[in-house]
Amino acid sequence: NAGVTQTPKFRILKIGQSMTLQCTQDMNHNYMYWYRQDPGMGLKLIYYSVGAGITDKGEVPNGYNVSRSTTEDFPLRLELAAPSQTSVYFCASSSGNNLGWDNSPLHFGNGTRLTVT
Amino acid sequence: AQTVTQSQPEMSVQEAETVTLSCTYDTSESNYYLFWYKQPPSRQMILVIRQEAYKQQNATENRFSVNFQKAAKSFSLKISDSQLGDTAMYFCAFMKQTYGGATNKLIFGTGTLLAVQP
Structure with a gap:
């Protein structure tokens, strides 16, 4: 199993450009998440998905969009990049459990470092 | 809303030797999980370790253990034989x-950068 795979590892964008951060997992997890990590800060949730076709906003969704057309993939889209979006972006997944009190720990990708200048 | 506070930005x-990293949290929930994650330079x-709030016994994983004080809303990590x-950042x-079917959203503290000196 590759786990959670994020591409690219690094990217530099100019203000106003757009790009998509890719995330795929091969663990058949229902739940997927996008977090951003700013210097000296913890991770903040941007968007999450509980299954294919279902997405919802987290704490800091402005400036981003997501889609979940398959269980495996959860891309994050930046439409008009701004310097405030300079950050490290983490994708994560978890199995969850619809049958009971099972909160599996999240499995993280290795992150994408994005710089907007 | 829940918050997580780590008051030690850096430790050495x-x-x-043994080191203890502090964490406090605020919640009105009675059922929850607490975690410590490690982020090396990679x-x-x-x-690292996970604690269920309903369990009174502190979790232990090899050299890592926690001191979970539910009433005080405190969850410190002890690393023995560093x-x-x-x-790493913790x-x-x-x-x-x-x-x-509800979501498993994690709320993070701001982290503690731990440096182990030779």
Whole structure:
């Protein structure tokens, strides 16, 4: 199993450009998440998905969009990049459990470092 | 809303010694999980240890143990026999316990950068 795979590892964008951060997992997890990590800060949730076709906003969704057309993939889209979006972006997944009190720990990708200048 | 506070931005410890990282949290929930994640320079997020709030016994994983004080809302991490490979950022995280398809959202503290000195 590759786990959670994020591409690219690094990217530099100019203000106003757009790009998509890719995330795929091969663990058949229902739940997927996008977090951003700013210097000296913890991770903040941007968007999450509980299954294919279902997405919802987290704490800091402005400036981003997501889609979940398959269980495996959860891309994050930046439409008009701004310097405030300079950050490290983490994708994560978890199995969850619809049958009971099972909160599996999240499995993280290795992150994408994005710089907007 | 839940919050997680780590009041030690940086800490240093000599190799083979013991260090304790602090974490406090605020919640009105009675059922939840607490985690410590390690982030080495490679940026990978690695789960170190996990504690269920309903369990009174403190979790232990080899050299890592926690001191969970539910009434005080405190969740500290003790690293014994520190090794150079323990050098990393450590994040405390909170997760509300969910049931029946709800999401597993983690709320993170701001992290403690631990340096293990040779």
